[in-house]
């Protein structure tokens with residue numbers, strides 16, 4: 001770091017929807033800005049399920065930070081790779097596995113990770129799709145199972161290989177279950193010709209009495225009907241109690257054998273070792289912020305996006321953990337930091353929510369009402385396409401989708417594993 005630089009140092013933890021919008025909008029002449037992210041790319045979580053189901057490749061929805069920093073709006077920001085492990089509020093430092101970074105102002109935008117509800121060991125046994133890497137792991141598992149099932153005539157073994165359980169009936173659970181259903185209906189008969197679609201079972205477990213509980217009852221009903229069409233066994237009011245020796249046990253005592261459980265049941269804020277201040281995290285491991293996105297009880301520390309906790313009259317349990325919230329918070333915060341004036345309170349403008357279940361099948365709750373089916377699906381595609389970063393990525397996704405729509409083919413069902421050797425752990429891994 002240049003010691004003659006007199007600009008205030010801003011460190012942003014996380015280059016997701018919130019972090020990247022800050023990078024684009026903060027005044028680089030006024031501030032010396034460092035973006036720290038554990039990955040060297042920005043990614044687009046709403047389409048992770050398409051990576052997991054071989055609909056898209058990661059490079060269509062991920063974008064390297066260093067290229068982003070070349071663009072006019074972001075130029076002047078420095079990207080540092082690193083996973084922030086400790087934040088020392090007294091010394092005004094963040095510590096990654098590689099370095100210690102001092103700050104004058106800190107913006108925490110590290111998002112969330114999977115929540116295993118008090119059973120952290122679950123991470124060792126279930127598949128998750130909260131990052132591009134997790135989605136790739138899930139994709140390989142699905143493809144490997146299909147290949148292995150093709151190699152055996154033992155029906156019991158095939159049944160075991162092809163039993164998929166998705167836990168959680170929120171948007172991600174519904175979307176991945178729908179994508180698996182499409183594989184079962186459209187891809188298996190074409191490409192895995194020695195298998196019969198009915199040999200594959202996809203069970204979606206949801207603890208409450210409806211899918212997509214954050215959306216309208218009509219969206220929940222439509223999603224359930226669409227999943228039925230895709231041969232997904234939707235079980236409502238069922239909570240997974242344990243997962244042991246490949247057996248999922250539900251709260252009613254019933255069991256399902258599955259070697260591949262995909263867990264989408266909950267999220268919790270990324271955690272850090274917090275030093276130098278007595279900070280109590282809010283529900284969901286989030287940082288409680290005021291209406292200006294300042295972390296309560298701390299000076300010069302802000303939190304935006306999924307990791308911020310801001311209850312409002314409409315959302316008494318905190319604003320929803322959605323891309324639009326992260327983007328809108330980041331935009332206002334950048335404006336206020338640039339001006340040095342925190343006069344405007346944050347008000348979330350709800351633009352609606354949507355989920356897709358399969359081709360021509362989506363549900364959307366828009367400010368003007370609920371729509372479903374083909375038009376909802378078109379809107380879903382349009383909104384996601386314009387939100388993906390980078391023209392190359394937009395074009396690549398569009399071509400993939402059009403190609404897949406008309407031919408049912410994507411060239412993505414490649415099983416690529418990392419090699420075992422050389423025996424060297426990743427940098428910074430314990």
Ligand SMILES: Cc1cc2nc3c(=O)[nH]c(=O)nc-3n(C[C@H](O)[C@H](O)[C@H](O)COP(=O)(O)OP(=O)(O)OC[C@H]3O[C@@H](n4cnc5c(N)ncnc54)[C@H](O)[C@@H]3O)c2cc1C
Nearest residue numbers: 014016017018037038045046084110111305306321322323
């Ligand atoms: C599978 C999935 C589907 C979704 N679908 C939708 C949808 O359809 N519509 C919608 O509105 N929202 C959706 N969401 C939610 C949406 O993605 C989030 O609300 C949004 O990404 C939040 O933005 P953020 O900037 O707070 O966090 P993120 O976008 O998650 O970004 C956090 C960044 O911080 C980095 N990071 C994390 N920990 C550290 C660390 N310790 N040190 C350094 N860097 C770190 C991460 O690598 C990441 O780049 C979905 C989320 C997932 C996971």
